[in-house]
Amino acid sequence: MAHRQFIQTPDAPAAIGTYSQAIKVGETVYLSGQIGLDPHTMQLAEGAEAQIHRVFQNLRAVASAADSSFDDLVKLNVYLTDLSHFAKVNEIMASYFRQPYPARAAVGVASLPRNALVEMDGVLVVQD
Numbered sequence: 615m616a617h618r619q620f621i622q623t624p625d626a627p628a629a630i631g632t633y634s635q636a637i638k639v640g641e642t643v644y645l646s647g648q649i650g651l652d653p654h655t656m657q658l659a660e661g662a663e664a665q666i667h668r669v670f671q672n673l674r675a676v677a678s679a680a681d682s683s684f685d686d687l688v689k690l691n692v693y694l695t696d697l698s699h700f701a702k703v704n705e706i707m708a709s710y711f712r713q714p715y716p717a718r719a720a721v722g723v724a725s726l727p728r729n730a731l732v733e734m735d736g737v738l739v740v741q742d
Contacts, residue, residue, distance in 0.1 A: 616640045623679035626672040627651040630727070635676045643680045643738035647693070648672040649730035662699045662731045663706070669734050670710045682740045684711050689737040692720040699731060 621636035626648065629635060636645045650658055650665030651672070659668040677683055692703055700720055707715075716736065726733045 619680075621676060621680045623675050625653055625675035625679070627653045627656060636680055638680055638740075641740050643677070643682055643686075643740060645673055645676055645736045645738065647691075647733045647735040648676070649727060649733045651728070651730075658728055658730060662696075663702055665731050666699070666703055666706045669732055670706065673734060673736060674710065677738055680738065680740065682738045686738040686740050687711075687716040687736050688739050690716045690718045691735050692718065693723045693726060693733040694720065695723060695726055695731050697722045703732070 616639045619638040620634045621638055621643065623635065626635055629646070633646050636643050638644075648669050650668035652659065652668065653672065653675070659665045674684060677687070692700075694700060694703070697720070703720070723733075
């Protein structure tokens with residue numbers, strides 16, 4: 615069995631349940647879902663745009679803690695309580711990523727933890 619490395623950083627919100635911020639197995643890093651919580655205050659950002667930015671910042675911090683970056687992100691899952699915010703996700707995502715963009719899914723959901731408007735998780739493949 616491949617060695618599992620637990621990824622933890624104070625630059626992203628602490629896990630608020632029975633999970634790790636990320637797990638690295640071999641060259642693959644599995645990023646847990648992030649919502650728009652400020653890692654220092656644990657308060658939710660105000661509004662969809664601010665939450666989307668905060669989610670990307672949180673995911674980027676966890677990727678960095680895994681000695682990686684968004685350049686290594688191969689799959690991104692986006693969960694929205696209101697799919698009308700998807701255009702804003704696309705617009706904001708363009709400021710955090712370069713082509714080729716990761717594979718992605720976008721799913722409308724009834725609710726998210728802490729009444730967040732957006733949650734994202736992903737998979738990184740880190741190559742030395």
